[in-house]
Amino acid sequence: MIGAFETALRSARSADRKVVVPYITGGLGDDWLDAVRAAVDAGADAVEIGIPFSDPVMDGPTIQAASDLALRAGTTPVSVFAQLRHVDVGVPLAVMTYYNIAHHMGLERFASTAVDSGVAGAILPDVPLEESEPWCDVADRVGVETIMLAAPTADDDRLARIVARARGFVYAVGLLGVTGVRDHLAASSLEIAGRLKAITDKPVLVGVGVSTPLQAAEVSTVADGVVVGSAVVQRLLDGEGPTGVGEFIGAVRAALDA
Amino acid sequence: MAMTDPTTRGWFGDFGGRFVPETLMPALFELEAAFRDAWNDPIFRAELDDLLTHYAGRPSPLTTCDRLSEELGVEVVLKREDLNHTGSHKINNVLGQALLARRMGKTRLVAETGAGQHGVATATAAALMGMECIVYMGEVDMARQELNVFRMRLLGAEVTAAASGSRTLKDAVNEAMRHWVAVVEDTHYCLGSVMGPHPYPWMVREFQRVIGDEARTQCLSRLGRLPDVVAACVGGGSNAAGIFSGFADTDAQLVGVEPAGGAAVTRAVPGVVHGSRSFLMQDEHGQVLEAESISAGLDYPGVGPEHSHLAAIGRARYETVTDAEVIEAFQLLSRTEGIIPALEPAHALAWISRARGELAGTLVLLNLSGRGDKDVGQMMGILG
Numbered sequence: 001m002i003g004a005f006e007t008a009l010r011s012a013r014s015a016d017r018k019v020v021v022p023y024i025t026g027g028l029g030d031d032w033l034d035a036v037r038a039a040v041d042a043g044a045d046a047v048e049i050g051i052p053f054s055d056p057v058m059d060g061p062t063i064q065a066a067s068d069l070a071l072r073a074g075t076t077p078v079s080v081f082a083q084l085r086h087v088d089v090g091v092p093l094a095v096m097t098y099y100n101i102a103h104h105m106g107l108e109r110f111a112s113t114a115v116d117s118g119v120a121g122a123i124l125p126d127v128p129l130e131e132s133e134p135w136c137d138v139a140d141r142v143g144v145e146t147i148m149l150a151a152p153t154a155d156d157d158r159l160a161r162i163v164a165r166a167r168g169f170v171y172a173v174g175l176l177g178v179t180g181v182r183d184h185l186a187a188s189s190l191e192i193a194g195r196l197k198a199i200t201d202k203p204v205l206v207g208v209g210v211s212t213p214l215q216a217a218e219v220s221t222v223a224d225g226v227v228v229g230s231a232v233v234q235r236l237l238d239g240e241g242p243t244g245v246g247e248f249i250g251a252v253r254a255a256l257d258a
Numbered sequence: 259m260a261m262t263d264p265t266t267r268g269w270f271g272d273f274g275g276r277f278v279p280e281t282l283m284p285a286l287f288e289l290e291a292a293f294r295d296a297w298n299d300p301i302f303r304a305e306l307d308d309l310l311t312h313y314a315g316r317p318s319p320l321t322t323c324d325r326l327s328e329e330l331g332v333e334v335v336l337k338r339e340d341l342n343h344t345g346s347h348k349i350n351n352v353l354g355q356a357l358l359a360r361r362m363g364k365t366r367l368v369a370e371t372g373a374g375q376h377g378v379a380t381a382t383a384a385a386l387m388g389m390e391c392i393v394y395m396g397e398v399d400m401a402r403q404e405l406n407v408f409r410m411r412l413l414g415a416e417v418t419a420a421a422s423g424s425r426t427l428k429d430a431v432n433e434a435m436r437h438w439v440a441v442v443e444d445t446h447y448c449l450g451s452v453m454g455p456h457p458y459p460w461m462v463r464e465f466q467r468v469i470g471d472e473a474r475t476q477c478l479s480r481l482g483r484l485p486d487v488v489a490a491c492v493g494g495g496s497n498a499a500g501i502f503s504g505f506a507d508t509d510a511q512l513v514g515v516e517p518a519g520g521a522a523v524t525r526a527v528p529g530v531v532h533g534s535r536s537f538l539m540q541d542e543h544g545q546v547l548e549a550e551s552i553s554a555g556l557d558y559p560g561v562g563p564e565h566s567h568l569a570a571i572g573r574a575r576y577e578t579v580t581d582a583e584v585i586e587a588f589q590l591l592s593r594t595e596g597i598i599p600a601l602e603p604a605h606a607l608a609w610i611s612r613a614r615g616e617l618a619g620t621l622v623l624l625n626l627s628g629r630g631d632k633d634v635g636q637m638m639g640i641l642g
């Protein structure tokens with residue numbers, strides 16, 4: 001069965017629309033939900049909500065700083081879910097966090113809290129294929145789409161197995177490295193998008209190192225769209241607030257539609 | 259019961275695994291295959307033995323302690339890892355990993371370090387083999403172990419401050435992993451303890467088992483018997499795993515000693531960080547807590563997965579000691595035996611000293627994992 005997240009991305013593709021999925025750290029400022037809404041109003045097709053973790057090894061300085069701020073403001077997994085429960089932004093949501101958060105809450109409880117909060121998908125970047133079974137069994141049963149990461153280091157056989165396990169979309173890691181704003185689009189992002197598109201009909205979005213509207217448009221000549229994280233979060237850290245996020249996502253939308 | 263190999267997926271009972279970003283998985287498979295191959299290759303083993311003997315100074319002695327034993331009423335013998343080149347047991351693991359990295363065609367080593375001993379050992383091996391070396395160290399630790407920062411730089415390594423989080427060992431591991439994700443194709447991550455994703459907990463234990471194997475032979479030849487108790491400090495747990503592996507199949511009681519402010523095993527709450535499922539200090543939401551210890555080398559909220567397993571099945575016992583007890587023990591060994599220990603193994607001695615009633619009449623083997631030179635400046639500040 002195809003879930004709400006994947007359904008939304010597939011219908012965008014059928015309408016020849018490239019998708020943009022911004023990442024926003026849950027609990028970053030009192031108005032983080034307004035930033036989510038602003039992103040959607042500006043044309044985001046889905047939103048990835050970060051549940052901050054103390055030791056985010058897949059994240060660079062920007063998202064680390066955002067996570068630290070949110071944690072120091074008292075943000076917890078439960079508080080992020082509780083706030084999401086009261087909003088319907090009109091596009092599917094995924095949470096992105098590290099495995100210990102789900103493991104500590106209990107996989108069953110984490111998954112059902114996500115569903116109760118209107119969350120359709122989950123990204124756990126420190127759970128590779130080999131460790132995914134306990135979580136995926138629960139997520140499949142409870143109805144959370146597990147978005148799998150596919151990296152440039154994987155061989156073809158591994159990519160095929162990752163794609164088979166992915167729900168929602170396949171998250172193509174654009175470069176060797178952690179999240180963060182980059183000046184140039186890495187050649188590896190086009191390459192990994194191409195390798196994935198050649199073997200799957202599932203939506204393929206490139207994230208990590210996609211920082212500008214132009215980069216988003218360039219990589220979306222191959223991919224079905226992009227995940228933009230640090231470039232969005234940096235605007236919030238710089239005090240630009242929901243307006244700044246809306247303007248940025250609007251610019252990405254325009255570049256993708258051009 | 260011997261300390262056996264983990265499952266093919268890297269589990270010791272309910273602990274272990276490979277919880278890392280997807281980007282690193284192929285490198286972990288490659289490392290595991292290379293290690294299996296090398297460990298079964300007599301040529302690699304001979305090369306490593308040669309380095310351990312003629313470069314690191316092995317075998318390290320077993321020292322009996324008349325004055326200490328008399329004062330405590332417990333017969334204590336020391337396995338002298340403090341006499342190794344670079345001053346601790348860390349060199350055993352590093353020489354193994356550096357040889358392996360070279361065999362795999364890697365040209366750079368990246369490492370994390372707490373007290374700086376693992377960083378110094380890695381910088382040393384990199385200098386020896388003509389490899390590039392980059393070491394991540396928490397900002398707080400760079401200040402309290404500045405001598406080791408200087409040593410690493412002298413050896414040609416680049417030392418980078420980990421300025422996030424608690425700015426200690428945990429954050430240095432995060433930074434080293436983030437760096438590795440970006441440079442995984444030509445760089446080997448030389449992890450310093452029996453922690454992290456498979457195959458590290460197993461591989462590092464195998465490189466450290468030389469401590470236990472030697473100690474067992476030495477106990478039998480010098481003392482004519484096996485120890486009743488084997489005690490070691492536990493940060494990530496590599497010196498403990500190394501000495502335990504020589505005695506796990508005997509009747510000896512195995513005791514790991516953690517700092518009170520970094521007592522992952524004693525608290526016994528499982529979690530997942532830095533690549534494996536193991537006991538982990540965390541708050542009620544699953545955020546990792548910051549450890550707090552006088553010793554930079556034990557200032558770590560987690561522990562290697564095999565220790566969690568040994569605790570869970572009851573094969574090893576884990577105790578905690580306070581900073582004040584450690585300061586006492588540091589002075590005790592200096593005064594009674596003329597051996598200034600590192601603060602880390604002073605934890606194990608602090609436990610022996612406290613448990614002396616229970617231990618009376620037994621033979622206790624203490625793994626003296628490192629020497630105290632690096633800690634003298636810090637202790638000058640404390641003791642005045």
Ligand SMILES: Cc1ncc(COP(=O)(O)O)c(C=O)c1O
Pocket residue numbers: 346347372373374375376450451452491492493494495496497498554555556600602603627628629
């Ligand atoms: C002398 C010494 N002993 C012990 C440790 C702790 O590490 P492990 O628990 O892996 O032996 C360190 C770490 O820096 C150390 O320098």
